[in-house]
Amino acid sequence: MRVALAAWRLDDLADDGALIVSELVAIAVQHARGRSLRVTVTRSESARVRIGVVDKSKRFPQLRAPREEDENGHGLALVRTLAGDWGTDPLPWGKRVWAELHMKDSHGR
Template structure:
């Protein structure tokens, strides 16, 4: 199932595209932000993501998530007029989606030692569980997923921890 959110007239002028959000079954485990092409957007988004991960008990994964968020948000800010980012946690999987207004899909390209950019897709491949992109009539969505467990939750743990 896919949920669609369309910003209303009061939304920032840079983000007028429909947002394709991945549904999260866990209550309170989804967040989204409108991103505008300003110099402070990438660091501000990293701080917001770090805070949300902490709220969800996923602070241990912050470094990797922040790095990947920096990559997708930086690309969106460089190549479009704005974006919307969503973050959702469900069944041990964290998913980040960035929808922007540029229809060009990201491509892995050959990178040379002196190049200042072009390594983002390599980082996505190396650090995420899965990633991809797909076109929309209003631009594209670039996404990645990571397997994440909240702190103090052993893998395969079930129940709420109450002994009856």
Template sequence: MAHGAEQHWRIAFDPDVERPVTWGMARLREVLDTLPDTALKGDRYRENVLLVACELLANAQRHTPGPTALDLRAEDSGTPGPARMTVAVTDSGTGLPVVRPWRPEQPNGHGMHIVQRLARDWGVRPVPGGKTVWVLLGAPES
């Protein structure tokens, strides 16, 4: 990618797709496979992108009728290392994600806590018919 260049991919979900999280993650892996290694800075950054996407998709599946779109944006900052990656999931729900305190004795409910730890920034924006939860990923520590 050239300095300042941005690439955008949108994965749209059919409401009738079975197992939308699994389906969406398979499509995202296909997209990530097209990016040069320098954009992802190895497996760790790639895994962070996948983990964040999986958590956002799972939340959309669990708390709404399901995801309607998964977006990935990669922007070359012109510095060595990974591109800036933004993962966003759109759904038809109006509820806001909650970052719960970490409680190791609880087997679930930690998704947004994990997302927040991996994110450089994140937020929610309303869209017609629902909301989009977006996460800007920071580069993994060396």
């Protein structure tokens, strides 16, 4: 992911992108319990980078308010905070959970 962002000259998104990948993969490993998953990173012409994690579970993740005493459950809340948008797409064999980072313009927005 960092290599793709560097190639696209979007290094300023690398830290948030790495954290989003980490959280989405952790969620897939913990809840999908499958033997494989796929991570995708794509860039659109509309100033967005989409990070996706595909697994074979049809069970969609649920955003819930994390409690301080919980060690787990902060993943989607963190993704929602970092990402410009996020969601889940059903697939014939499972699902894709994705998050979008918005490229910053020359004014830092």
